[in-house]
Amino acid sequence: MxxxxxxxxxxxxxxxxxxxxxxxxxxxxxxIAAMVGGLTARQVGFxxxxxxxxxxxxxxxxxxxxxxxxxxxVFFGKENQRKRLGKEGITFTDAGNIRIKEHxxx
DNA sequence: AGATTGACTGCAT
DNA sequence: CATGCAGCCAATC
Numbered sequence: 001m002x003x004x005x006x007x008x009x010x011x012x013x014x015x016x017x018x019x020x021x022x023x024x025x026x027x028x029x030x031x032i033a034a035m036v037g038g039l040t041a042r043q044v045g046f047x048x049x050x051x052x053x054x055x056x057x058x059x060x061x062x063x064x065x066x067x068x069x070x071x072x073x074v075f076f077g078k079e080n081q082r083k084r085l086g087k088e089g090i091t092f093t094d095a096g097n098i099r100i101k102e103h104x105x106x
Numbered sequence: 107a108g109a110t111t112g113a114c115t116g117c118a119t
Numbered sequence: 120c121a122t123g124c125a126g127c128c129a130a131t132c
Contacts, residue, residue, distance in 0.1 A: 029114055040128050045113035063112075071115040095120065 010036050014026060015046040019062045024089035025105035026098055028065045041065075049074075067093075067100035 014037045021027050031039035036044075041064075048059045058079045063069055069078040082096055091099045 035116090041114040042112060042127085043114095043129060047113095048112060048132065059113075064113080065115055074113055093120080097120085 001103060006038075010039050011047045011050075013057055014039070014044055015051060015057060016058045018062060018064075019055065020106050021058055022056075023061075024103060026061045026063055026085075026090060026100055026103045027105045028063060028100070030065055031104075032062070042080075042089065061088075063098055063100060065100075067098040069096075070096070 007071060014032055017027070017032050029044040032044045033041045035041040044062075048057060048062060051057050051059070061071075062077055069075075069081055072078055075081045078096075083090060085091065085098065090103050093099060
């Protein structure tokens, strides 16, 4: 049989990692990609985009390496997302960026 | 099969 | 700290 399944398997691994990110912590796409291995940051983004809402993935805890949130068209709106993250104990800069260096999940 | 796009990253300005 | 440009890699059209 072909190993085409590997691709889906990595996606499942991404979902697992994301769902394991505790409140007050954030992770970057590239970090997850490196954690899973064989994936790129963009694939992680795609994985979350295609992720079924039934999984209720805390994708709002996943940010890019710059500590910036995803564009408006993604979640309920980054402003709303920022508020939610702040409620989870995550701190931001005045510019609205996550202090990723302080909250980066390992 | 080839071109385009993108929930990215890193460096430069 | 924000914005811009280039590189990379896979999914989508």
